[in-house]
Amino acid sequence: ETGVTQTPRHLVMGMTNKKSLKCEQHLGHNAMYWYKQSAKKPLELMFVYSLEERVENNSVPSRFSPECPNSSHLFLHLHTLQPEDSALYLCASSQGQGETQYFGPGTRLLVL
Amino acid sequence: QKEVEQNSGPLSVPEGAIASLNCTYSDRGSQSFFWYRQYSGKSPELIMFIYSNGDKEDGRFTAQLNKASQYVSLLIRDSQPSDSATYLCVARDSSYKLIFGSGTRLLVRP
Numbered sequence: 001e002t003g004v005t006q007t008p009r010h011l012v013m014g015m016t017n018k019k020s021l022k023c024e025q026h027l028g029h030n031a032m033y034w035y036k037q038s039a040k041k042p043l044e045l046m047f048v049y050s051l052e053e054r055v056e057n058n059s060v061p062s063r064f065s066p067e068c069p070n071s072s073h074l075f076l077h078l079h080t081l082q083p084e085d086s087a088l089y090l091c092a093s094s095q096g097q098g099e100t101q102y103f104g105p106g107t108r109l110l111v112l
Numbered sequence: 113q114k115e116v117e118q119n120s121g122p123l124s125v126p127e128g129a130i131a132s133l134n135c136t137y138s139d140r141g142s143q144s145f146f147w148y149r150q151y152s153g154k155s156p157e158l159i160m161f162i163y164s165n166g167d168k169e170d171g172r173f174t175a176q177l178n179k180a181s182q183y184v185s186l187l188i189r190d191s192q193p194s195d196s197a198t199y200l201c202v203a204r205d206s207s208y209k210l211i212f213g214s215g216t217r218l219l220v221r222p
Contacts, residue, residue: 040120040214041214042116042212042213042214042215043156043200043212045209045210056209090155090156097208097209098144098204098208098209098210100146100158100161101158101210102158103155103156103157104155105154105155106154106155108153
């Protein structure tokens, strides 16, 4: 595997479900990010991890819970989501905060 | 609120023409700028970055930066239908956060 990978690529869940999104980077980077991309809106930064510590949480609802067990892996745990949470969720990594970010393919989430 | 503004488009150009994509940014402390290309349903991929005033060329792509005017542009020469995508302008602000524009959709007509 190369670059940044994400699983699953597509996810449909009900509002009472619990699911997790997984991101893995194979670039040796030390910063990882979760973004939300809704139709016709700019990318919204959700969380930033640098050296496995969360350094930013942009007022994201508590139904989204990130986890970064090591510098190569990032998870986004989802529970009791709302239909408006349906979007493309993108993971990215970089060597240092503010440096060029490389994106994974994304998980397209649909909440019913 | 720090912002990066882009015209949403679509910008339509004929094949072989020069496509000119523009953006402005609000944080005068921003020093670095990136252009990403995003095909429909795919994730953004980096095309170029620019730090210094002036032009930076890479193949068919030229990025231009004017810090006094807070203006960044991307020129695509000899546009191809495969260049049809959404182009995201990104500024790195003074606190090293990346601020994304909402993107300009480019359509290259065969």
